Amino acid sequence: MRSGRFLILLLCLFLLPAESLAAKAEVTDLLTTNTSDNLLVYLKVENCFTKDMEEAILAGIPTTFTFVLELYRERRYWFNKKESFLEVRHTIKYDNVKKIFYVAFTGNGRNPEQFKEFSKAKIAMSELNGTVFTPLKQLTKDGRYCMRVKAKLEEVRLPLHLEYVFFFVSLWDFETDWLRQDFIY
Numbered sequence: 001m002r003s004g005r006f007l008i009l010l011l012c013l014f015l016l017p018a019e020s021l022a023a024k025a026e027v028t029d030l031l032t033t034n035t036s037d038n039l040l041v042y043l044k045v046e047n048c049f050t051k052d053m054e055e056a057i058l059a060g061i062p063t064t065f066t067f068v069l070e071l072y073r074e075r076r077y078w079f080n081k082k083e084s085f086l087e088v089r090h091t092i093k094y095d096n097v098k099k100i101f102y103v104a105f106t107g108n109g110r111n112p113e114q115f116k117e118f119s120k121a122k123i124a125m126s127e128l129n130g131t132v133f134t135p136l137k138q139l140t141k142d143g144r145y146c147m148r149v150k151a152k153l154e155e156v157r158l159p160l161h162l163e164y165v166f167f168f169v170s171l172w173d174f175e176t177d178w179l180r181q182d183f184i185y
Contacts, residue, residue, distance in 0.1 A: 007175045023047040024080075025151070027179040032147050038132045039139070041069060045126040045151045048174060054118070057094055057101075064091040064154040065125055069133055074144040074182075083145070084134040089154070090125045107133065124150075139185045 024047060031042040057063055066097065067088040072080040088107040095102065098167040101121035104112045108131040139145065152175035 011021055025174040025176050027149055027151055027176050030149060030179050030181050032181060034136055037136060039134050039136060040130045041128055041133045043128050043149060048126050049122055057092055059096055062091055062093040064089050065151055066127055066154055067151050070148045072146045074146055082140060086133055092121055092125050121129055143185050145183055148178045150176045150178045
């Protein structure tokens with residue numbers, strides 16, 4: 001009887017994909033705050049870089065993370081109303097000749113940056129630091145709001161049908177669950 005259970009457990013371990021045993025990417029440390037004019041968002045994504053993804057980036061394949069942010073005003077006895085929506089993209093590209101990582105930011109007004117260390121480039125890729133989300137004049141004083149955020153890896157497009165050579169690229173795919181934060185303005 002025990003040998004049968006052991007055999008089933010052993011088969012399950014070999015048949016499960018390795019990614020299901022790896023840590024799942026997730027949005028953490030979500031913070032909404034404000035300046036005198038704007039609502040700001042801070043967050044980070046953890047466990048978003050796999051070994052295969054890092055190797056592909058070091059081989060020069062551009063990689064893009066997309067952060068999706070939604071703001072809803074909660075309403076009693078009715079559906080919540082979407083007040084604001086923002087997509088922010090961070091794209092990393094490694095220059096093998098110059099040994100520099102270029103990180104471009106789209107949707108948050110941040111200028112592109114260069115990094116010599118891969119670890120610093122990965123931090124820039126996986127964090128939003130004070131991203132302006134929406135003007136405060138759009139919000140109602142004492143209104144109840146719900147912020148939802150998630151991150152995902154954009155599909156990698158390789159030139160000249162290289163996706164057949166780099167079949168492992170499909171193993172990178174991740175999309176985090178929505179993280180929700182309620183607040184009163």
